[in-house]
Amino acid sequence: MVYLDNAATTRPFDEVTELVGKVMRQDFANPSSLHHLGIQAEEHLEKARQILADALQSTTGEIYFTSGGTETNNMVIKGAARAHQRKGKHIITSAIEHKSVLETCQALEREGYEVTRLPVDSNGMINLASFEESLRDDTILVSIMHVNNETGVIQPIDRVNEILRDRHARPLFHVDAVQSFGKTPLHPHPSGIDLLTLSSHKVHGPKGTGALFRKQGVNLTPLLDGGAQEGGLRSGTENLPGIAGFGKAVQMNFNDVFEKQLHMGHLRNRLRKKITDAFEDVVVNTPDDPQAAPHILNVSFPGLQGEVLLRKLESAGIYVSTGSACTSGKNKPSHVLQAMGRTRDVVQGALRFSFSIMNSEEETDQVMEHLVPAVKRMRKMMG
Ligand SMILES: Cc1ncc(COP(=O)(O)O)c(C=O)c1O
Numbered sequence: 150m151v152y153l154d155n156a157a158t159t160r161p162f163d164e165v166t167e168l169v170g171k172v173m174r175q176d177f178a179n180p181s182s183l184h185h186l187g188i189q190a191e192e193h194l195e196k197a198r199q200i201l202a203d204a205l206q207s208t209t210g211e212i213y214f215t216s217g218g219t220e221t222n223n224m225v226i227k228g229a230a231r232a233h234q235r236k237g238k239h240i241i242t243s244a245i246e247h248k249s250v251l252e253t254c255q256a257l258e259r260e261g262y263e264v265t266r267l268p269v270d271s272n273g274m275i276n277l278a279s280f281e282e283s284l285r286d287d288t289i290l291v292s293i294m295h296v297n298n299e300t301g302v303i304q305p306i307d308r309v310n311e312i313l314r315d316r317h318a319r320p321l322f323h324v325d326a327v328q329s330f331g332k333t334p335l336h337p338h339p340s341g342i343d344l345l346t347l348s349s350h351k352v353h354g355p356k357g358t359g360a361l362f363r364k365q366g367v368n369l370t371p372l373l374d375g376g377a378q379e380g381g382l383r384s385g386t387e388n389l390p391g392i393a394g395f396g397k398a399v400q401m402n403f404n405d406v407f408e409k410q411l412h413m414g415h416l417r418n419r420l421r422k423k424i425t426d427a428f429e430d431v432v433v434n435t436p437d438d439p440q441a442a443p444h445i446l447n448v449s450f451p452g453l454q455g456e457v458l459l460r461k462l463e464s465a466g467i468y469v470s471t472g473s474a475c476t477s478g479k480n481k482p483s484h485v486l487q488a489m490g491r492t493r494d495v496v497q498g499a500l501r502f503s504f505s506i507m508n509s510e511e512e513t514d515q516v517m518e519h520l521v522p523a524v525k526r527m528r529k530m531m532g
Contacts, residue, residue: 151467151512156298156328156445156503159353161394162401169355169394176393179386181378190389197396204403205345205362206336213379214392217359218327218348219249220372222292224361224383225323225344226253228369229290230262233321237287241320243267243275243304244488246294250325251484254292267293272436273302273489281312288320296329299485299501301435301445303333310341321367327351327359331402332410333442343367349391353505354398358391413504414443420502420513421446427521432495434486444505449491450498453527458500461523467516470501 152160161169172193178186180194195209202209215221230240242254244266254264265283267275275293284291291313293304306324313319323344329335331352337345345362349355363369363382375384402409417435424431424446434447450458455471462469471483486496502516 151508151515153502153504153508153512153516154468154470155505155508156301156351156501157470158350158356159505160507161350161355162353162398164401165354165394165397168397169390172390172393176389180389181376181386193389193393193396194387197392197399200396200400201347201360201362204330204399207338207362208365210380211362211365213361213363213382214387214395215359215361215379215383216357216388217350218247218325218346219359221346221348221359221361222247222249222325223253224372225346225369226250226290226292227257227372228382229321229323229344230257231370232368233289234262236318237285237289238262239265239285239288240290240292241265241267241280241283241288242292243269243294245269245273245297245299245302245485246292247298247325247327250292250294269302269488271489272440273297273300273434273485274436274440275304277305277308277312280309284312284316284320286318290321290323292323292325294325294328295335296326296333296442296445297485298328299434299445299483299499300447300489301328301441301443303329303440303442306335306340306342314341328445329442331399331406332413332444337362337364344369349395349398352395352398352402353507354395355391358388358395360395409506410443412506413508414438416504416508416510416513417443417446417502419510420516421448423513423517424448424520427517428524432491432498434489434491434495434499444503446502446504447486448500448502449486449495450500450524451492451494452531453498453524455497455499457527458498458520458523461527462516462519465515465519467519470503471499 178190180191321343327348347360349358373384432449
C-alpha cells in the first residue's frame with residue numbers, strides 16, 4: 150500500500166495507539182473527579198496541554214481541547230461573533246478556506262453578520278492590498294488559514310498581522326493551522342494571532358481530537374453549555390485517550406521537526422519533477438517554495454477526470470485524493486481551484502498527493518509506474 154492522502158488524515162504513530170489503549174484500560178477515570186484516579190487521569194490532560202503549549206511557544210492556560218478542527222473553527226468564529234457583536238458584525242475570511250470556516254461564516258450571514266471573502270490569485274494567495282481595503286471599523290474578526298488543504302499554498306500570516314497591528318480598533322485574528330502544524334513553522338504570539346485551530350489526526354494522532362489556542366484575555370462566547378470543563382470554554386468530559394494520544398503525536402512530530410519537513414519537501418519535489426517531466430500539459434496547482442507547505446502536491450491533467458485516475462491508482466494500491474477529502478466524498482468541483490481561476494477542465498482533472506514522514510522515495514517511483522500508463526491509456530481512449 151502506498152498511502153499518499155495524508156492531508157485527509159494520517160496513520161497514527163504506534164506509540165500513539167499504544168498510549169490511547171493504555172489510557173482507556175488503566176486511566177479511565179474522569180479527569181474532573183477529586184479522587185486519586187481522577188488526578189491520575191488529569192495528569193494525561195495536563196501533560197498533553199504542556200506539549201501543545203511548548204510546540205506553539207505559548208502557555209498551558211492558552212490551550213483548550215476540542216473534538217477537532219471543525220469544532221474549533223466553529224467555536225472561534227461563532228464564539229467571537231457573539232462575544233463582540235456590539236462592536237460590529239463584519240467578518241473577513243478568504244475564498245479558499247476549509248468548509249468548516251466557510252459554512253460557519255455562511256451560518257452567521259443568516260443571523261445578520263456580513264462576511265467578506267477575499268479572492269485569491271492564480272497561486273491561491275490573498276492580495277494584501279485588497280485585504281487592507283476590506284477592513285472596516287465594524288470588522289470584528291479576520292479568519293485566514295495558514296496552509297491550504299488542497300494545494301498547500303501558504304498565506305502571508307505575518308503580513309496580515311502587520312496590517313492589523315496598525316489599526317486602532319484591531320479585529321481579532323484567527324488562523325486555521327490544521328494543515329500547517331508541524332509542517333510550516335508558525336508561532337501565535339510573534340505573529341499576532343489571537344486564536345488558532347489545530348487537529349490531531351493530521352499529525353499522526355487520533356481522530357476526533359483537536360485544540361484551540363486562545364491568547365490570554367480574548368473573549369469568546371462558548372458554543373456548549375454544561376459542566377464548564379476546559380476553563381468554561383468547552384463543556385463536556387474531555388476525550389482523555391484522544392487528548393493523550395494527540396500530545397504524544399505532537400511530541401513525536403516536533404522531535405527533529407526540521408528534518409521531517411525536509412523529508413516531506415524532498416518527496417514532494419521529487420514527484421513534482423517526475424510528473425512535469427513526464428507530462429507536457431500537466432498543470433501544477435501547488436506554488437513553488439517558499440509559497441507552499443512541504444507535504445502537498447496538487448496537479449491537474451486537463452481533459453481527464455481526477456476521480457477516474459484516483460480509481461486507477463487505487464487498483465494498484467496507491468491512495469490519493471481529488472481534492473479535499475472532507476468534501477470530495479460528494480465529489481463537488483473544488484472551490485479552491487475555482488477561486489484560483491482554473492478552467493473546468495483543470496478543476497476536474499485535479500489529483501492531490503499528500504505526504505507524511507512515513508513515506509519514502511520508492512513510493513514516488515511506484516506512483517509514476519502506474520500514473521504514466523494510466524494517463525496514456527485514458528488519453529488514448531478519449532482519442
Ligand atoms: C484546513 C483544515 N481545517 C479544518 C479541518 C477540519 O478538521 P477536523 O477533521 O479535525 O474536523 C481540516 C480537515 O481536513 C482542514 O484541512
